[in-house]
Amino acid sequence: MKLDWPGCLNGRDVGGLPTADGRRTRFGALLRSDSHNRLTAEGIAAVRAAGIGRIFDLRWARETAREPSPFADDPVYRNAPLIAELAEQGTTMPDAYRTMLDENRRQITGVFVQLSDAPPGPLAVHCSAGRDRTGVLVALALSVAGVPPESIASDYALTEGCGGDTILRTLAHLDDRHGGAFTYLTKGGASRAQLRQVRDRLVS
Structure with missing residues (x-):
């Protein structure tokens, strides 16, 4: 469901996705978007009105310094870089998400654990474009919640300029090399x- 957050291009609620056991992900549990620094005044007000429990800004420190979040001083905000800080890179190449997972497992897991520990209310996650780092973290969360790969890929494909095959390849690699999201x-x-806490938070 698209979020009415003026200024965000890729804002959506990942509720309503089917799980393997016949349930659905809960609306208002996990919200994904591109960077909040692009929000208009109306968009900022809409985010505040959503009652967010925690905002996870997955960008690097240098990105947040260059383009600060309007919520940086709010108690709900956390800068939680998902991957090690590297040179700027485009990451929709077929193997880039796989490399992201292989080389940053402890850092990615550290951010994931923060999802389980967050206070009540919707979880909002974003990076810069709302595509790569956000896509990987959301794919892990939905996998833990029991959403099948095809449905995770369908959600990812709603992101501007993206196709579902990228996430399908990523999830296949996660299974083949790491034994799936739980083992990873x-x-x-x-x-x-902690994994159960995330699953229970996302699934109705």
Whole structure:
């Protein structure tokens, strides 16, 4: 469901996706978007009105310094870089998300754990374009929630300029090399209880 956040191009609620056991992801649980620094005054007001429990800004420190979040001083805001800070890169190449997962497991898991520990209310995650880092974290969260790869890919394909094949390849690599999302995250330091907390938060 598209979010009416003026200034954000890729804002949407990932509720309503089917899970393998016949349930659905909960609306108002996980919201994804591009960077909040683009929000208009109306967009900022809309985010505040949504009752967000935690905002996770997945960008690097240098990005947040260059384009600060309008919520940087709010208690709900956390800058939580998803991957190690590297040179600027375009990451929709077929293998880029795989490399992201392979080389940043502990850092990615550390951010994921923060999803489980967040206070009540919607979780809002964003990077710069709302595509790559956001796409990987949301794919992991939806996998833990039991959403099948095809449905995760269909959601990802709603992102401007993206196709579902990128996420399907990423999830296949996650299974083949790391044993799936649960194994990837537990080996990265997450507990099974923390994974259950994320699943229970996302699934109605």
